[in-house]
Amino acid sequence: MRATVIYGPNDIRVEQVPDAAVRTPTDAVVRVVLACICGSDLWAYRGVAKRQPGQRIGHEFLGVVEATGSGVTSVKVGDLVVAPFVWSDGVCDFCRAGLQTSCPHGGFWGEPGSDGGQGEAVRVPYADGTLVKLPAEAAGDERLLTAMLALSDVMSTGHHAALAARVRPGATVAVVGDGAVGLCGVLAARRLGAEQIIALGRHTDRTDIARAFGATDVVAERGDAAIAAVKELTKGQGAQAVLEAVGTEESMRTAISIARDGGAVGYVGVPHGGSAGVDIGQMFGRNVALGGGVAPARAYIPELLADVLDGTIDPSPVFDRSVSLEQVPDGYRAMDERTALKVRITF
Amino acid sequence: MRATVIYGPNDIRVEQVPDAAVRTPTDAVVRVVLACICGSDLWAYRGVAKRQPGQRIGHEFLGVVEATGSGVTSVKVGDLVVAPFVWSDGVCDFCRAGLQTSCPHGGFWGEPGSDGGQGEAVRVPYADGTLVKLPAEAAGDERLLTAMLALSDVMSTGHHAALAARVRPGATVAVVGDGAVGLCGVLAARRLGAEQIIALGRHTDRTDIARAFGATDVVAERGDAAIAAVKELTKGQGAQAVLEAVGTEESMRTAISIARDGGAVGYVGVPHGGSAGVDIGQMFGRNVALGGGVAPARAYIPELLADVLDGTIDPSPVFDRSVSLEQVPDGYRAMDERTALKVRITF
Incomplete structure (x- = not known):
C-alpha cells in the first residue's frame, strides 16, 4: 500500500509500504477514506520535533473497517469509523475515566512500529477501545464526512x-x-x-x-x-x-x-x-x-459527533484545501508556508 | 504604640511607632489580642523578598475593635474580629466574586504606609469589606481564639x-x-x-x-x-x-x-x-x-469559622510557641532555625 513517510526536516515522501494487517486479536484494519495534515505535524516537518527517518506520519483519519481480529466486537467489516489521534485499550482506569491519552496500552499513530494516518490503510490496535462508529448514511455526504474528520483531533x-x-x-x-x-x-x-x-x-x-x-x-x-x-x-x-x-x-x-x-x-x-x-x-x-494538555479525543467524539450530526456544530470550514495522497508533500509545503489552513487528503 | 518593624535581613525590631488611628470614614482600628509569624514573613527576614528599611511586618491578627470611621457599619467598638491577610473593599466585582485578593482597593498588611499585624493595634482600611466578626464569648477561650487566628492565613x-x-x-x-x-x-x-x-x-x-x-x-x-x-x-x-x-x-x-x-x-x-x-x-x-495562588482568605473565613466553632476543624495545634510582642525577634529566629513551627504573639 501507499503511505506518507517522513525522512527528516522538509523531507516528506509517499512510498510503497507493507500492507496494513491484523496482527493481534484486538486489531482492526481501516481503509482510509479521508485523512488530513495537522499543525502539529509541522513540528516534525520543520525538525523541531524529532522523528526517526522512515517513520510514518499523520494521526487523523476516517474510513471503512476492512478486517477485524477475532476479539473485536464493537465494529465490523464495512463499518464507517473515525479514529481519535491516539489509540487506547478502552478498559483501563484512565480510559474509563475519560483520559484515554494516558492509557498504558495507548499510542500515537505513526510512532515507530505503527501505521500513520496519512496512508491508504491503518492497522488500529485496540479497535474496540479506539474506533468510533459513524452512521453509514454519512458515507455519501462529503461535507459531513469532513466535519466528522475534524473530530479525530482539532475539534476535540x-x-x-x-x-x-x-x-x-x-x-x-x-x-x-x-x-x-x-x-x-x-x-x-x-x-x-x-x-x-x-x-x-x-x-x-x-x-x-x-x-x-x-x-x-x-x-x-x-x-x-x-x-x-x-x-x-x-x-x-x-x-x-x-x-x-x-x-x-x-x-x-x-x-x-x-x-x-x-x-x-x-x-x-x-x-x-x-x-x-x-x-x-x-x-x-x-x-x-x-x-x-493532550486532548482525550476518544472521550469527546461521541458527544461532539451528536452535535455534528444534528448540525449544532460544523467544523468542516477549517479545511481549505484538498490533496490526493500522492500530493501530500505539497500539502505540507502549503501549510508550512501558511497558504493553506488545514489540508484534507482524499482517497 | 509598639509594633514590629523590619530593617533588613535578620533585622527585626520592636519599636515605638505612631498610634494606629482612623484616617478615612471606612477605617477601623483594631486593638490586637493575638497575632503570629508566618512562614512567608521569613522570606523578608532572610532577604529573599525585599522590604524597605523601617517597614512594618505581620499580616495575621485578631482583636477588638477600638474605633471606627463614620462609614463603618458592620462592626462596632468592642467587637471581637479577625482580619484576613489582605484588606479589601468588599464591594468591587472581585470582592463580590470571592476573589478579594484582586480587589483594586486592596492591600497587604505592612506594605508601606500601612500598619502590620505584629503590633499593638492596626488601622484597618475598608473595615466593612475586611473584618469578620467573631462571637464575643470566644474572648475567654484561648484555644478557640488560637484556632480562629489561623483563619487569617494558614487555614484559609x-x-x-x-x-x-x-x-x-x-x-x-x-x-x-x-x-x-x-x-x-x-x-x-x-x-x-x-x-x-x-x-x-x-x-x-x-x-x-x-x-x-x-x-x-x-x-x-x-x-x-x-x-x-x-x-x-x-x-x-x-x-x-x-x-x-x-x-x-x-x-x-x-x-x-x-x-x-x-x-x-x-x-x-x-x-x-x-x-x-x-x-x-x-x-x-x-x-x-x-x-x-494567593488565597482569598476573606471569602473562606465565614465558612471555615463555622466549622471551627462547632469543632469540625481545629487548626490551633500548628502554633507550637508563644511569645510576647517584645520577644518577636526571638520568634523569627526560632522559625528561621526551625525550632518552632509557627509562633503566636500574645498581648
Missing part, C-alpha cells in the same frame, strides 16, 4: 481547551491562535455558551472563519498590543477563560496576561521546551489557573 | 490549596510541605472528604500533627525518592489532588511529578522566580492542571 482538541479554560454559559472567552485548533476552540466555546468570544489572529481569512464560528471580536495585534486590546474589550479585566492553541512562549505569555484574575488558561498548543512562557509569579498573585 | 490558605487541587470526597491527596500551611492543607483535604492523604515532610513533630489532622500516610523522603514513595502508596498512579505548600522549585517539581494523570496541583507556596519548577512538557502529556 478545541473542546478540550474550552473545558480546561472552564468556559461557562455567559463567559467572556479569548482564543489565542487562529489555526484549525484555535478556530475549533471558538466553535467549542460558543457551543458551551460563551457570550463574548475574542479571537486573536492576524490572518483575515482565518478570523473570518472565527467570526462564522461565533467570535464576537477579533484582535489582530500581538504581544503587548494584543494584551491591551483584549483588556480594552473586557472592561480592563481580561477574559475569564483563555484558550491557548499555539504552544509558543509568546502565545502562552499572552494567554496568561489576558486571563482575568481568578480565570483559567486551557492550553492545547504542544509546548516546546521548559516553562514555555509560564510566569508562575504572575499566575500566583492573580490566581490564574492553567490546565489542558 | 490550606483550604485554597485543597480547592485548587480539586479535592473531592474519596480522593487520593498528597500534601507537599509540613509547614503550617501544609498541615492546614491536610486538615482542609480531610474536611473536603479526601480518603487517602499523604503528607510529605521530614520533621516527625510536624508529621505527627499531620496524622492528627487526618493524614493517612507520611513520606519523609524528598526528590525522586519521595516521588517513588507516593507512587508506591497510590498503585503507581500518583495522587489525584496535590497541595503544594512550599514554593520552591524542588517542591513544585515534586508536586507535579506525584500528581496522577488528569489530576491537579493546587499551589499556595509563594513562588520565588521564573517558572519555579513548572515543567509544562510533563504537565501537557499527562493533563496535570495547576491552580491556586
Whole structure:
C-alpha cells in the first residue's frame, strides 16, 4: 500500500509500504477514506520535533473497517469509523475515566512500529477501545464526512481547551491562535455558551472563519498590543477563560496576561521546551489557573459527533484545501508556508 | 504604640511607632489580642523578598475593635474580629466574586504606609469589606481564639490549596510541605472528604500533627525518592489532588511529578522566580492542571469559622510557641532555625 513517510526536516515522501494487517486479536484494519495534515505535524516537518527517518506520519483519519481480529466486537467489516489521534485499550482506569491519552496500552499513530494516518490503510490496535462508529448514511455526504474528520483531533482538541479554560454559559472567552485548533476552540466555546468570544489572529481569512464560528471580536495585534486590546474589550479585566492553541512562549505569555484574575488558561498548543512562557509569579498573585494538555479525543467524539450530526456544530470550514495522497508533500509545503489552513487528503 | 518593624535581613525590631488611628470614614482600628509569624514573613527576614528599611511586618491578627470611621457599619467598638491577610473593599466585582485578593482597593498588611499585624493595634482600611466578626464569648477561650487566628492565613490558605487541587470526597491527596500551611492543607483535604492523604515532610513533630489532622500516610523522603514513595502508596498512579505548600522549585517539581494523570496541583507556596519548577512538557502529556495562588482568605473565613466553632476543624495545634510582642525577634529566629513551627504573639 501507499503511505506518507517522513525522512527528516522538509523531507516528506509517499512510498510503497507493507500492507496494513491484523496482527493481534484486538486489531482492526481501516481503509482510509479521508485523512488530513495537522499543525502539529509541522513540528516534525520543520525538525523541531524529532522523528526517526522512515517513520510514518499523520494521526487523523476516517474510513471503512476492512478486517477485524477475532476479539473485536464493537465494529465490523464495512463499518464507517473515525479514529481519535491516539489509540487506547478502552478498559483501563484512565480510559474509563475519560483520559484515554494516558492509557498504558495507548499510542500515537505513526510512532515507530505503527501505521500513520496519512496512508491508504491503518492497522488500529485496540479497535474496540479506539474506533468510533459513524452512521453509514454519512458515507455519501462529503461535507459531513469532513466535519466528522475534524473530530479525530482539532475539534476535540478545541473542546478540550474550552473545558480546561472552564468556559461557562455567559463567559467572556479569548482564543489565542487562529489555526484549525484555535478556530475549533471558538466553535467549542460558543457551543458551551460563551457570550463574548475574542479571537486573536492576524490572518483575515482565518478570523473570518472565527467570526462564522461565533467570535464576537477579533484582535489582530500581538504581544503587548494584543494584551491591551483584549483588556480594552473586557472592561480592563481580561477574559475569564483563555484558550491557548499555539504552544509558543509568546502565545502562552499572552494567554496568561489576558486571563482575568481568578480565570483559567486551557492550553492545547504542544509546548516546546521548559516553562514555555509560564510566569508562575504572575499566575500566583492573580490566581490564574492553567490546565489542558493532550486532548482525550476518544472521550469527546461521541458527544461532539451528536452535535455534528444534528448540525449544532460544523467544523468542516477549517479545511481549505484538498490533496490526493500522492500530493501530500505539497500539502505540507502549503501549510508550512501558511497558504493553506488545514489540508484534507482524499482517497 | 509598639509594633514590629523590619530593617533588613535578620533585622527585626520592636519599636515605638505612631498610634494606629482612623484616617478615612471606612477605617477601623483594631486593638490586637493575638497575632503570629508566618512562614512567608521569613522570606523578608532572610532577604529573599525585599522590604524597605523601617517597614512594618505581620499580616495575621485578631482583636477588638477600638474605633471606627463614620462609614463603618458592620462592626462596632468592642467587637471581637479577625482580619484576613489582605484588606479589601468588599464591594468591587472581585470582592463580590470571592476573589478579594484582586480587589483594586486592596492591600497587604505592612506594605508601606500601612500598619502590620505584629503590633499593638492596626488601622484597618475598608473595615466593612475586611473584618469578620467573631462571637464575643470566644474572648475567654484561648484555644478557640488560637484556632480562629489561623483563619487569617494558614487555614484559609490550606483550604485554597485543597480547592485548587480539586479535592473531592474519596480522593487520593498528597500534601507537599509540613509547614503550617501544609498541615492546614491536610486538615482542609480531610474536611473536603479526601480518603487517602499523604503528607510529605521530614520533621516527625510536624508529621505527627499531620496524622492528627487526618493524614493517612507520611513520606519523609524528598526528590525522586519521595516521588517513588507516593507512587508506591497510590498503585503507581500518583495522587489525584496535590497541595503544594512550599514554593520552591524542588517542591513544585515534586508536586507535579506525584500528581496522577488528569489530576491537579493546587499551589499556595509563594513562588520565588521564573517558572519555579513548572515543567509544562510533563504537565501537557499527562493533563496535570495547576491552580491556586494567593488565597482569598476573606471569602473562606465565614465558612471555615463555622466549622471551627462547632469543632469540625481545629487548626490551633500548628502554633507550637508563644511569645510576647517584645520577644518577636526571638520568634523569627526560632522559625528561621526551625525550632518552632509557627509562633503566636500574645498581648
